[in-house]
Amino acid sequence: MVRNLRSGERLRPIDLARGHGLSTQAVRNYEEAGILPAAARTPHGYRAYTPLHAQALRAFLALVPAHGHRTATSIMRAVNEDATEEAFRLIDESHLQLLDDRRTLQAVESALRDLGPGATPEPRPGHPPAAGSGPGSTFIGPLAKKLGIRPATLRKWERAGLVRPRRDPQTGYRVYDEADVRDARLTHQLRRGGYLLEQIAPLIAQVRAAGGLEPLEAALDDWRGRLSARARAMLTGAAELETYLRERG
Structure with a gap:
């Protein structure tokens, strides 16, 4: 559950945006999409974000290179709706896809040996x-x-x-x-x-x-590198998401 605002914890949309090279409109869009939890409002109607929102944004941006924008959005939306099991299912599916892609790469390499x-x-x-x-x-x-x-x-x-x-x-x-x-x-x-x-x-x-076969081997080296980068991104995304889950309580 989202914690209540405490004195000194309020963040403006521009504060979140600047910290991640985003526009304030992007931050508002993320909130509307359910990527960020709903922000409280000041007496004048302005959005008041908290460090929890900042961590949600960090988690989402770390999940994108690991799982893709669509899946990362679904993961964050599920977490913010307290449907953590659905979020874990989406993550599991993404890991299975990475494993399947690795097996496909191995199949291509095997085919190359046959050539x-x-x-x-x-x-x-x-x-x-x-x-x-x-x-x-x-x-x-x-x-x-x-x-x-x-x-x-x-x-x-x-x-x-x-x-x-x-x-x-x-x-x-x-x-x-x-x-x-x-x-x-x-x-x-x-x-x-x-x-x-x-x-x-x-x-x-x-x-x-x-x-x-050099051109194909170069393509496979690139493919292998992208799979490794995605695997490392999954580790980073998992760490940021775990931090967000702990802070949500």
Whole structure:
């Protein structure tokens, strides 16, 4: 529960704003969004914040790089509504997503090892395998299901040149061979890592051309660094939130 104001503890919106490089309107917006607890009012109707509000603001700003703006907002709103279990659930979900992203990164790194020397070469242009003849050949529906995406997403990737399925001469269906499945997996995993299609395209091209995996390795180093930064931000956010919870009492 929010503590009552005590003498000397009143803070103006400008006091909170200046301490964090924000505008006073941003502070008021945070209060209206439930990120900050409701402020008391002076006899003249002005907002009167307290050190508790300052800690709430510190907690929120620390949670944003850890969990994203939307989730951080939901966490603070839940705490201020005394729904701490909901706040903990949101934090747990965010930690699970980070763990899943780490596993995805490991899967990409594993795929890279498979793309090293001795990897299965792509069929030569003009000599496509017969539909379904290759051990890794598949169609759009099964591939989309395996990746957990929609067939429309695979078609979008095809338009962007990230996958190059061939057409069955009899049915006209798209046929994805082993190299296509590899490219689709890499695209999917890099998209999970936050990369745009235009950023992925040159990496896929490098892999296809067997010109070296350095560009993809650099992207993975960046991805790994961002995951580590997010993990550290979670520690900072947790510490600030714990302080806020203690001060709320």
